[in-house]
Amino acid sequence: MKTAVYPGSFDPVTYGHIDIIDRASRLFDRVIVAVLNNPSKTPLFNTDERLDMLLTATREIKNVEVDCFSGLLIDYVEKKEATTVVKGLRAVSDFESELQMALMNRKLNRNVETIFMMTSSRYSFLSSSLVKEVAKLGGCVKDLVPEYVNDQLMKKFEKQF
Amino acid sequence: MKTAVYPGSFDPVTYGHIDIIDRASRLFDRVIVAVLNNPSKTPLFNTDERLDMLLTATREIKNVEVDCFSGLLIDYVEKKEATTVVKGLRAVSDFESELQMALMNRKLNRNVETIFMMTSSRYSFLSSSLVKEVAKLGGCVKDLVPEYVNDQLMKKFEKQF
Amino acid sequence: MKTAVYPGSFDPVTYGHIDIIDRASRLFDRVIVAVLNNPSKTPLFNTDERLDMLLTATREIKNVEVDCFSGLLIDYVEKKEATTVVKGLRAVSDFESELQMALMNRKLNRNVETIFMMTSSRYSFLSSSLVKEVAKLGGCVKDLVPEYVNDQLMKKFEKQF
Amino acid sequence: MKTAVYPGSFDPVTYGHIDIIDRASRLFDRVIVAVLNNPSKTPLFNTDERLDMLLTATREIKNVEVDCFSGLLIDYVEKKEATTVVKGLRAVSDFESELQMALMNRKLNRNVETIFMMTSSRYSFLSSSLVKEVAKLGGCVKDLVPEYVNDQLMKKFEKQF
Amino acid sequence: MKTAVYPGSFDPVTYGHIDIIDRASRLFDRVIVAVLNNPSKTPLFNTDERLDMLLTATREIKNVEVDCFSGLLIDYVEKKEATTVVKGLRAVSDFESELQMALMNRKLNRNVETIFMMTSSRYSFLSSSLVKEVAKLGGCVKDLVPEYVNDQLMKKFEKQF
Amino acid sequence: MKTAVYPGSFDPVTYGHIDIIDRASRLFDRVIVAVLNNPSKTPLFNTDERLDMLLTATREIKNVEVDCFSGLLIDYVEKKEATTVVKGLRAVSDFESELQMALMNRKLNRNVETIFMMTSSRYSFLSSSLVKEVAKLGGCVKDLVPEYVNDQLMKKFEKQF
Numbered sequence: 033m034k035t036a037v038y039p040g041s042f043d044p045v046t047y048g049h050i051d052i053i054d055r056a057s058r059l060f061d062r063v064i065v066a067v068l069n070n071p072s073k074t075p076l077f078n079t080d081e082r083l084d085m086l087l088t089a090t091r092e093i094k095n096v097e098v099d100c101f102s103g104l105l106i107d108y109v110e111k112k113e114a115t116t117v118v119k120g121l122r123a124v125s126d127f128e129s130e131l132q133m134a135l136m137n138r139k140l141n142r143n144v145e146t147i148f149m150m151t152s153s154r155y156s157f158l159s160s161s162l163v164k165e166v167a168k169l170g171g172c173v174k175d176l177v178p179e180y181v182n183d184q185l186m187k188k189f190e191k192q193f
Numbered sequence: 194m195k196t197a198v199y200p201g202s203f204d205p206v207t208y209g210h211i212d213i214i215d216r217a218s219r220l221f222d223r224v225i226v227a228v229l230n231n232p233s234k235t236p237l238f239n240t241d242e243r244l245d246m247l248l249t250a251t252r253e254i255k256n257v258e259v260d261c262f263s264g265l266l267i268d269y270v271e272k273k274e275a276t277t278v279v280k281g282l283r284a285v286s287d288f289e290s291e292l293q294m295a296l297m298n299r300k301l302n303r304n305v306e307t308i309f310m311m312t313s314s315r316y317s318f319l320s321s322s323l324v325k326e327v328a329k330l331g332g333c334v335k336d337l338v339p340e341y342v343n344d345q346l347m348k349k350f351e352k353q354f
Numbered sequence: 355m356k357t358a359v360y361p362g363s364f365d366p367v368t369y370g371h372i373d374i375i376d377r378a379s380r381l382f383d384r385v386i387v388a389v390l391n392n393p394s395k396t397p398l399f400n401t402d403e404r405l406d407m408l409l410t411a412t413r414e415i416k417n418v419e420v421d422c423f424s425g426l427l428i429d430y431v432e433k434k435e436a437t438t439v440v441k442g443l444r445a446v447s448d449f450e451s452e453l454q455m456a457l458m459n460r461k462l463n464r465n466v467e468t469i470f471m472m473t474s475s476r477y478s479f480l481s482s483s484l485v486k487e488v489a490k491l492g493g494c495v496k497d498l499v500p501e502y503v504n505d506q507l508m509k510k511f512e513k514q515f
Numbered sequence: 516m517k518t519a520v521y522p523g524s525f526d527p528v529t530y531g532h533i534d535i536i537d538r539a540s541r542l543f544d545r546v547i548v549a550v551l552n553n554p555s556k557t558p559l560f561n562t563d564e565r566l567d568m569l570l571t572a573t574r575e576i577k578n579v580e581v582d583c584f585s586g587l588l589i590d591y592v593e594k595k596e597a598t599t600v601v602k603g604l605r606a607v608s609d610f611e612s613e614l615q616m617a618l619m620n621r622k623l624n625r626n627v628e629t630i631f632m633m634t635s636s637r638y639s640f641l642s643s644s645l646v647k648e649v650a651k652l653g654g655c656v657k658d659l660v661p662e663y664v665n666d667q668l669m670k671k672f673e674k675q676f
Numbered sequence: 677m678k679t680a681v682y683p684g685s686f687d688p689v690t691y692g693h694i695d696i697i698d699r700a701s702r703l704f705d706r707v708i709v710a711v712l713n714n715p716s717k718t719p720l721f722n723t724d725e726r727l728d729m730l731l732t733a734t735r736e737i738k739n740v741e742v743d744c745f746s747g748l749l750i751d752y753v754e755k756k757e758a759t760t761v762v763k764g765l766r767a768v769s770d771f772e773s774e775l776q777m778a779l780m781n782r783k784l785n786r787n788v789e790t791i792f793m794m795t796s797s798r799y800s801f802l803s804s805s806l807v808k809e810v811a812k813l814g815g816c817v818k819d820l821v822p823e824y825v826n827d828q829l830m831k832k833f834e835k836q837f
Numbered sequence: 838m839k840t841a842v843y844p845g846s847f848d849p850v851t852y853g854h855i856d857i858i859d860r861a862s863r864l865f866d867r868v869i870v871a872v873l874n875n876p877s878k879t880p881l882f883n884t885d886e887r888l889d890m891l892l893t894a895t896r897e898i899k900n901v902e903v904d905c906f907s908g909l910l911i912d913y914v915e916k917k918e919a920t921t922v923v924k925g926l927r928a929v930s931d932f933e934s935e936l937q938m939a940l941m942n943r944k945l946n947r948n949v950e951t952i953f954m955m956t957s958s959r960y961s962f963l964s965s966s967l968v969k970e971v972a973k974l975g976g977c978v979k980d981l982v983p984e985y986v987n988d989q990l991m992k993k994f995e996k997q998f
Contacts, residue, residue: 034517034542055628059517059599104813116542121631123289127610128767134633135801140815145538148604148631150617153475157296169265171301195356195381216467220356220438277381282470284772288449295472306377309443309470311456314958318779330748332784426974445611450928457962462976479618491587493623606933636797640940652909654945678839678864699950703839703921760864765953771932778955789860792926792953794939 035114036060036147039105042067042082043075044181045089046163048155052120055149057093064112065090067100076164076188088180106141117146122156196275197221197308200266203228203243204236205342206250207324209316213281216310218254225273226251228261237325237349249341267302278307283317357436358382358469361427364389364404365397366503367411368485370477374442377471379415386434387412389422398486398510410502428463439468444478518597519543519630522588525550525565526558527664528572529646531638535603538632540576547595548573550583559647559671571663589624600629605639679758680704680791683749686711686726687719688825689733690807692799696764699793701737708756709734711744720808720832732824750785761790766800840919841865841952844910847872847887848880849986850894851968853960857925860954862898869917870895872905881969881993893985911946922951927961 038056042049042065056063065086069079077085079100086098101108109117117137119130134146151158158176167173167185174182199217203210203226217224226247230240238246240261247259262269270278278298280291295307312319319337328334328346335343358378364371364387378385387408391401399407401422408420423430431439439459441452456468473480480498489495489507496504519539525532525548539546548569552562560568562583569581584591592600600620602613617629634641641659650656650668657665680700686693686709700707709730713723721729723744730742745752753761761781763774778790795802802820811817811829818826843861847854847870861868870891874884882890884905891903906913914922922942924935939951956963963981972978972990979987 059628059630104810104815106815121610121614123293127604131604131633132767132801132803132806135636136806136810138635139801139819140810145542146633147542148633150614150621150629150631152621153478153618156475156478157293157300159293162293162297166265166297166301171265171267175300220467220469282449282453284776288443292443292472296475299474306381307472308381309472311453311468311470313460314457314961317958317961318776318783320776323776323780327748327780327784332748332750336783426971426976428976445615454928454962454964454967458967458971461962461980462971479615479622481615484615484619488587488619488623493587493589497622606937636800639797639800640937640944642937645937645941649909649941649945654909654911658944703950703952765932765936771926775926775955779958782957789864790955791864792955794936794943794951794953796943797940 033061034116035062035064035112036116036118037064037066037105037109037112037114038118039066039068039101039108041070041073041075041160042086043077043160044082044163044177044184045086046155046158046160046177046181047175048120048122048151048158050089050178051152051155052118052149053090053096054093056118057096060116060118061095063096063118064114065096065098066108067098068105069100069102071102077184081184085178085181085184089178104140106137106144109144110141115143115145117144119146119148120151121148122151122159194222195277196223196225196273197277197279198225198227198266198270198273198275199279200227200229200262200269202231202234202236202321203247204238204321205243205324205338205345206247207316207319207321207338207342208336209281209283209312209319211250211339212313212316213279213310214251214257215254217279218257221277221279222256224257224279225275226257226259227266227269228259229266230261230263232263238345242345246339246342246345250339265301267298267305270305271302276304276306278305280307280309281312282309283312283320355383356438357384357386357434358438358440359386359388359427359431359434359436360440361388361390361423361430363392363395363397363482364408365399365482366404366485366499366506367408368477368480368482368499368503369497370442370444370473370480372411372500373474373477374440374471375412375418376415378440379418382438382440383417385418385440386436387418387420388427388430389420390427391422391424393424399506403506407500407503407506411500426462428459428466431466432463437465437467439466441468441470442473443470444473444481516544517599518545518547518595519599519601520547520549520588520592520595520597521601522549522551522584522591524553524556524558524643525569526560526643527565527646527660527667528569529638529641529643529660529664530658531603531605531634531641533572533661534635534638535601535632536573536579537576539601540579543599543601544578546579546601547597548579548581549591550581551588552583552585554585560667564667568661568664568667572661587623589620589627592627593624598626598628600627602629602631603634604631605634605642677705678760679706679708679756680760680762681708681710681749681753681756681758682762683710683712683745683752685714685717685719685804686730687721687804688726688807688821688828689730690799690802690804690821690825691819692764692766692795692802694733694822695796695799696762696793697734697740698737700762701740704760705739707740707762708758709740709742710752711742713744713746715746721828725828729822729825729828733822748784750781750788753788754785759787759789761788763790763792764795765792766795766803838866839921840867840869840917841921841923842869842871842910842914842917842919843923844871844873844906844913846875846878846880846965847891848882848965849887849968849982849989850891851960851963851965851982851986852980853925853927853956853963855894855983856957856960857923857954858895858901859898861923862901865921865923866900868901868923869919870901870903871910871913872903873910874905874907876907882989886989890983890986890989894983909945911942911949914949915946920948920950922949924951924953925956926953927956927964
């Protein structure tokens with residue numbers, strides 16, 4: 033059974049992520065969407081909230097699991113008996129930093145392979161940080177994130193005012 | 194009457210910005226230079242100082258106005274009855290993030306068009322942050338910003354010492 | 355009256371080009387779509403055929419004219435009493451060569467301004483050469499070019515077999 | 516059973532290609548290395564020679580087959596009952612054209628997925644055309660291609676003199 | 677005697693830096709590795725620690741000196757009677773910001789020349805910040821930095837836990 | 838004595854090349870400008886004409902020689918007892934192919950070092966092929982090439998008509 037890990041911050045999950053998850057789920061027997069729990073960053077949503085939104089967003093894709101991890105990605109991949117890391121690429125600037133990470137990860141563990149999938153052109157402009165910025169300023173992001181995520185964003189930013 | 198908005202931080206305005214403003218003023222009947230008032234950033238110059246420097250720098254270009262805004266750019270553009278956003282491009286890294294912003298803005302409001310103008314090759318290395326960094330370390334930026342801006346930079350950094 | 359020239363090979367015109375023409379027609383009083391008649395290249399469609407397809411594709415946009423030119427673009431722009439060149443940008447590789455052309459054209463004539471518009475994300479992968487390649491190999495390009503262009507492509511490639 | 520197609524010109528196969536083939540063979544149950552038979556190009560090695568070199572280079576990897584195709588890649592992929600196209604990425608310039616091809620192929624057939632693998636950093640400078648150029652000028656390419664390919668290159672260029 | 681300055685943060689020095697230092701030492705009569713003492717950043721290692729690691733790492737290259745500086749790079753270069761700044765390039769994103777810096781420095785002082793050397797492909801993924809990130813999470817960086825630097829990293833991160 | 842080779846097609850030499858030659862002549866004791874005699878390309882000017890224009894353009898820089906070569910660059914560099922190859926970089930697209938060449942050359946001969954110098958921002962849009970294209974169409978290139986080269990271009994294109 034081939035297992036892939038799709039790591040990220042998912043703060044929050046967008047339709048761009050879901051597009052990659054959906055397509056990865058057809059390539060692999062099992063896809064683990066792994067939320068990075070990075071103590072040195074301050075996300076908008078805490079790990080539980082991010083997991084919750086991801087669970088809601090992916091519940092209809094059978095071979096997808098949602099989990100969180102801290103520490104080195106390759107250690108997590110190994111622990112999960114996965115062999116592949118899936119990353120989405122949108123643009124050239126993604127490409128360079130992702131290439132650097134992929135080469136570093138290969139250096140650290142030759143048995144873990146990173147594959148890249150191109151984000152659908154209709155989501156090529158989409159990122160979690162842009163979604164947060166627009167939502168914070170009162171812009172409509174209904175077409176960019178699932179309804180449940182949209183609701184969470186609205187609650188979060190209402191509280192701030 | 195065609196109105197364009199040229200948004201930015203202008204912290205402070207440089208000859209690179211003025212080159213774009215001057216050229217945009219020939220393409221449009223009216224150009225609004227719009228200072229972004231972003232509460233989550235700490236600029237070197239406050240909004241009033243930035244407006245003041247822009248006013249001085251553009252007072253000889255008749256169809257140019259200077260203003261500030263907060264919130265979503267497209268909301269501001271609509272309120273001003275403008276139809277076009279003007280951005281300057283210097284380099285590939287500009288290009289990618291600007292493309293992302295332009296596509297997002299089109300998503301939010303199909304009636305607002307973004308156009309890009311190439312920064313003059315003699316200012317291709319110029320940015321407000323580089324100007325601040327050089328001025329802070331005592332380097333001469335006289336050829337890079339108007340005299341009045343140069344004076345303000347010197348005052349600001351004298352105070353810091 | 356502000357006139358813009360949108361130059362290109364248009365061999366053949368695609369929905370990507372039409373998207374730019376349509377959006378440019380809202381920014382300018384008059385847009386001249388100018389087919390480059392380059393004797394050192396061998397296009398699939400001759401100049402008359404390319405003009406014919408462009409005319410059909412743009413006949414519903416009132417302030418758009420279709421024309422052809424040879425020689426230097428800036429000479430043509432001046433002859434037409436236009437002040438602006440419009441180019442579409444899809445990707446970073448476009449950006450670099452277009453920047454080079456725009457800077458050269460400014461060098462040759464400071465009065466002609468080049469502006470760039472971002473191609474809609476749904477056409478970001480689209481180019482005339484890719485359309486020809488796919489059509490030649492029997493692939494369906496109905497969603498990528500107007501029906502009339504599709505017919506011309508099919509005729510052209512049928513003849514070749 | 517998951518089948519992937521790794522298409523290319525392989526004129527000739529290099530250690531960069533073999534690195535990708537080897538790594539892809541661990542991800543998929545079956546990998547078809549598919550030589551593009553493009554009548555409008557004049558390769559150094561004809562299709563039979565290219566197939567021969569690939570067969571020799573990959574004979575020790577069990578789940579790899581070597582084949583050739585003409586026409587649209589996605590038609591070939593479907594005929595082979597494969598679901599995935601594998602491409603190697605070396606650099607930003609690869610990235611852009613590959614992204615364009617991948618998006619076009621998705622447009623033509625939503626069921627075919629393209630995945631990208633990063634070429635090993637030690638082969639990041641390596642391409643078939645650079646190998647041919649160096650070999651033609653008498654440079655040593657022993658570290659860049661398998662011994663058998665090296666022999667074929669030497670034969671080919673001896674004949675030319 | 678030609679003197680070059682190789683400036684950087686070196687927080688900490690990696691094999692990528694040492695590769696550049698070693699190669700630069702063959703081009704110039706004297707190479708000064710200059711640690712930037714930037715009060716507005718908080719490095720992992722203080723200036724003394726960074727100088728100490730650099731001294732250990734370069735003690736076998738005769739014409740290399742290690743020093744630190746604050747203020748404008750070009751002022752330091754002039755004070756040292758050097759004429760050349762050496763920078764390493766790994767990737768396109770490096771290239772853009774380095775180009776901007778080099779053009780700004782030429783603007784500030786026409787007598788100081790910047791030259792770029794390509795980082796060895798085996799270190800193309802390597803950066804001080806990636807090394808720190810991996811070491812912090814307990815990954816092995818023995819192949820990426822000298823033994824002494826590895827020891828310092830381990831001490832530093834042990835203290836943090 | 839440090840010798841550098843600055844290789845290229847120089848078809849014809851432009852002010853961009855001369856800027857690099859001039860700056861390289863200050864870094865090295867001796868600079869050999871080496872015209873590539875590539876039999877598989879058809880230049881506008883033959884090797885003798887290109888050498889002639891380079892000689893005229895560089896006669897006032899004392900430590901510069903002009904020569905031509907065929908075969909592998911690194912073989913020529915070694916024969917000339919040089920240790921360094923100088924290349925000019927204008928843009929990201931230059932960067933990638935030059936990086937590939939530099940890494941290949943290092944692979945072929947570890948003793949030959951490639952260094953890169955940034956083309957002056959005022960010539961960042963300038964290339965021999967663009968100069969030829971503009972001159973062919975009757976555009977003025979007086980500011981882009983030395984007077985003698987301008988005369989040769991005019992003679993060449995007059996003959997063609």
